[in-house]
Amino acid sequence: MEIALRGIGVSPGIAIGPALNFGVRSLDVPKYQVKDKEAERQRFHRAVEAVRKELQDLYDRTSRGLGAHHADIFKAHQMLLDDVTLHQEFESRLESEGLNAEYIVDDLIVRYSKMLTTVDDPLFRERAQDFFDVGTRVLGHLLNTELDNLEHLERPCIIVAHDLSPSDTAKMDLANVLGIATDVSGPTSHTAILARAFQVPAVVGLKYVGAHTLPGDTMIIDGTRGYVFIRPDEETLRKFAAEREHDVVRRHSAMVAGLARPSSTLDGFEIPTMVNVELPVEITPELKTKAQGIGLYRTEYIFLNRSSLPTEEEQFAAYSSVAEIMKPAPAILRTLDIGGDKFVSHLQLAEEINPQLGWRAIRFCLERPDIFKAQLRAMLRASVHGNVQIMFPLISGVDELLRVKEVVREVCNDLERRGIAFDRQVKLGSMIEVPSAVAVADLLARECDFFSIGTNDLIQYSLAVDRVNEKIAHMYEPAHPAILRMIRQTARAARAAHIPCGICGEVAGDPLFTEVLIGLGVNSLSMSAVALPGVRAEVAKTRMSSAKQFARQLLGQTSVHTVRAMLNQRFKERQQSSE
Ligand code: PEP
Ligand code: MG
Secondary structure (H helix, E strand, O other): OOEEEEOEEEEOOEEEEEEEEEOOOOOOOOOOEOOOHHHHHHHHHHHHHHHHHHHHHHHHHHHHHHOHHHHHHHHHHHHHHOOHHHHHHHHHHHHHHOEOHHHHHHHHHHHHHHHHHOOOOHHHHHHHHHHHHHHHHHHHHHOOOOOOOOOOOOOOEEEEEOOOOHHHHHOOOHHHEEEEEEOOOOOOOHHHHHHHHHOOOEEEOOOOHHHHOOOOOEEEEEOOOOEEEEOOOHHHHHHHHHHHHHHHHHHHHHHHHHHHOOOEOOOOOEOOEEEEEOOHHHOOHHHHHHOOOEEEEEHHHHOOOOOOOOOHHHHHHHHHHHHHHHOOOEEEEEOOOOEOOEOOOOOOOOOOOOHHHOOOHHHHHHHOHHHHHHHHHHHHHHHHHOEEEEEEOOOOOHHHHHHHHHHHHHHHHHHHHOOOOOOOOOEEEEEEOOHHHHHOHHHHHOOOOEEEEOHHHHHHHHHOOOOOOHHHHHHOOOOOHHHHHHHHHHHHHHHHOOOOEEEOOHHHHOHHHHHHHHHOOOOEEEEOHHHHHHHHHHHHHOOHHHHHHHHHHHHOOOOHHHHHHHHHHHHHHHHHHHO
16 A cells, blocks of 8 residues: 655755665664573674675675775774673673573673763764674674675665664765655754765655555655655556656756856846755766856765764865865855754664754864864965865854964974975854854954854754754744844844855745845855756846845734745746746
């Protein structure tokens, strides 16, 4: 029987294919007394040996495909597998309790992972994830159960999961992922952002998709409208297969037409349309022909899915290559924004109670000057290879920005002392994504060279709506009068201080908002590459004077619903008049 579910479409397009159920499987772990302890010990060692071979195989394949850095994680997992304390603990419990190997291993996984997640350092929490991964592999062998592996998929499939962490998503075998469907998450979660970047159709917040889907079930993902069909009947399948063909052609011609337009308004105001990137694979010479720069490089992805911190040299190579490719267009590099939802999410162990309000982004960097300075050095050194600009996430006030600038100064002095070249005029920008930063935008504007409004977080913090929680996703509303006012206030403060103000949150990629954002005084828009053609087409249809007037009209409204209705109506009229 066909099952249709409605969720939140977060990455457009249609995908049809067999399901692959991914996630922490609730492994049924039996508990019993063993008669032959030696036999149990042997069984444990055989499982460990099998995992060692598996990890070696993953290391070889990954370093061949993606390079040694990405494969490092499997070396680290091998080291965890050989951890002497764990082996000793296994031995002593087997000896004293006489319980079966899978029970002891499962218990060790739970205890050690929990212990590591309580340490006040995100790197330790990442280790908890590694420990969990390795332990679960051993458990899988003891129980003769096959475990999931998103890095190497045998055939094209649709990933069905309760949740996918950004790190799971970043390491997916993209050639074989047709679509994504998850029970939880929202439109501005980093998993959704990555799905858009990879142009993989995705629907999130489906609540029960995991429970309804069996491995291999045929599925349809409609990422544009937010529908998912499980075991569709013949007719639904025919309809969506035809629509998929049509969709591919339509999106291709829209892209060609959209990108052919200039990124300026009808009355000649230039509004650069730039791109947000997460992974080095997205930064191709072709990108330069599409985008007028990189408005946001989420550098934290260089730090995920690996066993050690990236070195300064490695970062320098990544940053200078993007600067080189994009020059003379800007490459805005954002310093490390770790934390929030960029943690291991499927581990489901206690992390911070409020990670979105916790130790993330600039707060983390200011307390880890070793990591922060290495990144700044790499960015500054890359600045001689193109138009590098550096921006700081989650700035909440002037003191914080001044502390950041002090660290930058120290790094500059150090480079100077050592005779290492960097651009002394490199522009430093503040993200505006915390309500307090909006309130003091006039003060922050005096202390930096540009603003970039991060609406993803600004909406979450202003409306108190967790951006990754599907239960309240309907309350996550960029059209809220409070958000429009905050954008205006920020843009005005920037203008008064003669600095530019861009937007790099997801709203910048929504054509429905293009005109009003321009009318509110925003100077540039940065979005996922897939959104560029649609937004560029809207910029080209805009006249500054009417955009300002429209923005004023919207600012005069009291209700979200009226603002939404007016945006929809205006958009419809603009489409009709351009036909
Ligand atoms: C934002 O918050 O709008 C933003 C662009 O940053 P991120 O989505 O990476 O938090
Ligand atoms: Mg943000």
